[in-house]
Amino acid sequence: MSDETAVKDKKVRAAVEPTIAKSETRKIEVRHEEPSTEKKTTKVKVDDACAFFGTKQALFSVNMEIAEKEVTAIIGPSGCGKSTLIRCFNRMHETVPTAKFTGDILLDQKSIFAPTMDPVVVRRRIGMVFQKPTPFPTLSIYENVIVGLTLNGVRDKKVLDEKVEWSLRKAALWDEVKDNLQKPGAALSGGQQQRLCIARALAVELEVLLMDEPCSALDPISTSKVEELIHELRQNYTIIIVTHNMQQAARVSQKTAFMLNGKLVEYDATEKVFTNPSNKLTEDYITGRFG
Ligand SMILES: Nc1ncnc2c1ncn2[C@@H]1O[C@H](COP(=O)(O)OP(=O)(O)OP(=O)(O)O)[C@@H](O)[C@H]1O
């Protein structure tokens, strides 16, 4: 390793490691989509998932089959277990010291808890974007995008350059930042930072993108950019988005899951959930009677 690479490597680690260590009646317009006739492959299967924090149970026997290349929205009142559920999907739940999980989660029919499944690889294949954009503040835009590759020892400048452009284009950010790739990630607007985090997730071998209220800190224009991006990304990725904004759930998703008190109450086509829910609790929630 050259001196220059070693210094760079040190800088990337210094920036990343502390973060790794910390561990009324609503009117909802549903985008009408013709139901697809093709049989979708299951990408993520949740099998009798129960999650605990110490003795407190946060998820109760959740079962779901999430189809490949679809957007699934998870809705429900605060504290119902939405974040806990998606944090189980990429083995982040187990990073909480008192946390426990029972049941199983299968990715392409293989348990993510199998001894051969490295949690780091699981988190690369099932990446997460958080409510508050989380770029590494001391790293440049360029370094932020390829941080996963750098930490994996990729050094080839040509490979990295290509990956940066590809990921930023896919995250619909390239045109806005291409002349400023060396600027710190933290210098971007909140909406741009969120797309930078999406680019960072795309730069590794991402298959499933988990988004936990990705737009709640964004203005309406940035929100619509992220929503457009979700539509684009679903051509290639499976997306699971937690949102408190039911209009957003209706706009971006094909399936919607409604959770209450740690249980999955209803899980169906988005149009059905918002126009003709099967469960009275779902209806009460989406019409604004509680939550
Ligand atoms: N680290 C933790 N330690 C203990 N309890 C926790 C922890 N994280 C979450 N919980 C509890 O688990 C339950 C589910 O929380 P979770 O964060 O999944 O809800 P949520 O649906 O994402 O809520 P919100 O919409 O407010 O983000 C809550 O009762 C919460 O208090």
Ligand SMILES: [Mg+2]
């Ligand atoms: Mg949450």
